[in-house]
Amino acid sequence: MKPSKPPATRRRKRLPPFRFLDLPPELRLKIYELVLISPTTIDLDPSNCVTIAPRLRLFLVSHRVHDEAFRVFYGQNTFRLFPIHGRFYHTKKPLLVRLPAQYLAVVTTLELRLGPGWNGPPRGWVVNDRLGLHNITKLRLLKIFVEFDPASHEVFEGFRVGKEFYTDFCLKLARDVVKRVPTVEEFQFDGWNSVKRSAPLLMALVKEGRELGRRVSWGDEAGWSDKVELKAIDPEQSLEGLVAGLNL
Numbered sequence: 001m002k003p004s005k006p007p008a009t010r011r012r013k014r015l016p017p018f019r020f021l022d023l024p025p026e027l028r029l030k031i032y033e034l035v036l037i038s039p040t041t042i043d044l045d046p047s048n049c050v051t052i053a054p055r056l057r058l059f060l061v062s063h064r065v066h067d068e069a070f071r072v073f074y075g076q077n078t079f080r081l082f083p084i085h086g087r088f089y090h091t092k093k094p095l096l097v098r099l100p101a102q103y104l105a106v107v108t109t110l111e112l113r114l115g116p117g118w119n120g121p122p123r124g125w126v127v128n129d130r131l132g133l134h135n136i137t138k139l140r141l142l143k144i145f146v147e148f149d150p151a152s153h154e155v156f157e158g159f160r161v162g163k164e165f166y167t168d169f170c171l172k173l174a175r176d177v178v179k180r181v182p183t184v185e186e187f188q189f190d191g192w193n194s195v196k197r198s199a200p201l202l203m204a205l206v207k208e209g210r211e212l213g214r215r216v217s218w219g220d221e222a223g224w225s226d227k228v229e230l231k232a233i234d235p236e237q238s239l240e241g242l243v244a245g246l247n248l
Helices: 025-036 053-060 063-076 165-180 200-211 235-247
Strands: 078-080 109-114 141-146 186-191 215-218
Touching: 025 053, 025 063, 053 063, 109 165, 141 165, 141 200, 165 200, 186 200, 200 215
Parallel strands: 078 109, 109 141, 141 186, 186 215
Antiparallel strands: none
């Protein structure tokens, strides 16, 4: 006996398209943030075609979606001032140079990465008009990440141009950014764990930020803070001080 054939499946009704733009603005904003906000700093990098470019296809949906989405992407992500990837390290066109003024106008956070090129910074690492900083009218936060300080260890002696060369170079970069974008309100410092809170480069930058009247804060990577670092105490010197105090 042949098995009976199952009854013909009914055609499923085609569901109407989801009307994304009918969502309340606050829900659309949440969706944009989930799709477009990157956990790391955005810079020129060969991997962008995989990690960044697919997300930006959202801009092509419609004019309205583009106008809403680009404000989230450029307004809530951090963009690097000068590239550090080897392929773009010596480029004359950093990321900011490649962005239209419309997008630069909503950027709020930039990162200045210090350490690469300490003995001979690329010629493109200059804060000038070509960067288009005059178009960045909403910049509030300048993140300064210190990978290492060549002035903090004798191992760099003989390789560096001068002990103060790189420190002076970095101070000028930070100073020139504030000069061209006076809306900067805060300097946020961070770095690798190998960099001490008392490193000459870092201390000079912190001092510069405060003298420029900007708020100083600390990132999460290095665990720095405004707390004074405690120096190791020599037990013999401590005992001598105690005895001297008792003899008074």
